[in-house]
Amino acid sequence: MDHGSFKTRSTYCTLVNRSDTCKYICYFHTKAGMFYIGLTNASEVWRTDFTEEALTEHVKKFALKSTEDYISNIRSSCGNGSTSVFVQEDGAVLQLGMVSITLPRLGEPEGRAELRDLLFKMADSLTQQDTTGGPSSFSPGKSQFRRNTGFEPRTQQNGPTVTVKKRLPGDSLINPGSRKKRPATGVAFDDNDEV
Template identity: 75%
Template sequence: MDHGSFQTKPTYCTLVNQNDSSKYVCYSHTKAGVFNIGLTNASEVWSTDFTEEALAKHGKKFALKSAEDYSSKIRLACGNGGASVSVQEDAAVLHLGASPDSLSVTLSRMSEPEGTAELRDLLFRMAESLAQQDIVGGPSSDSPGKSPFKRNTGFEPRRQLNGPTVTARKRLPGDSLINPGSRKKRPATGVAFDDNDDL
């Protein structure tokens, strides 16, 4: 694994545990040349570090070529409900798949002062990530150059894609709205009866 492939953007995803439906935040990032995977239920924190050599050894077993591959596998497993957590006394095992030979990572429970500091750092990293997305104009999954604001075209008139274009005729004053080809009729003024016709 080359040194460039060891770098990765921070990733964050939520995980609903298959075993007991408890919720976790799973995250990964690279700091000072160490790739870190962490897990928290907002009160306890579990974490593990991978040096470049350890990640390469682990990656060879599960066909992962880079730290980015590792992060993508975590996001995918969390997103499709394939991730689960087994909490032990001083560790937690993150399973990224249902089969026994699926990728699993053992994370150590962080003690109280370090765990609190890690939660604080995680909160600020997530806030900075959201702020950067707002500045850039949306999540990184959007294509560059596209507006993050998509128009809702559900109530717009449909346009004719092929064939001759029909231009609307301008309505002249006095034309009927119901029957545009005819002029409006003037209202009746009444009938004049002569008294002489009765004789």
């Protein structure tokens, strides 16, 4: 398996646990020749590390061709709701159909540092996508061509401003200053009703 082709950028997905509907962030990244799979509920962090050899064995065990296929399968399982998380005292088990991944719990200082790094990696990823105009994986409903102009100065109009008066109900379209003439209505008297 060729790990040199594996992109070093981090990948994220969210999942909702089938058993208790708790939300988690599942993340993958490489650093110094190691591949990390992590899981967090924003207060606790579970992570496992793979060397290239261990990752090759792990991916072959599930009859996949590459690390990208492995990540893609995990992300699709997380997205379709077929994922379960079993939190234990010393770790968590991520159950993805027939695949289960055991993730040891990180201690207090290491877990806090991991959460901080994860937060900044996600923010950097979003900033880079906004700068390059790439599609955002976190908000698929938004158009990639729409720019957020909330922090940009507003432009001034240089021409004369024309105010358009709102047409009230009953006003004439042809002569806007006058009201439509309606036929007079009166009271209909029937002689038959009198006795």
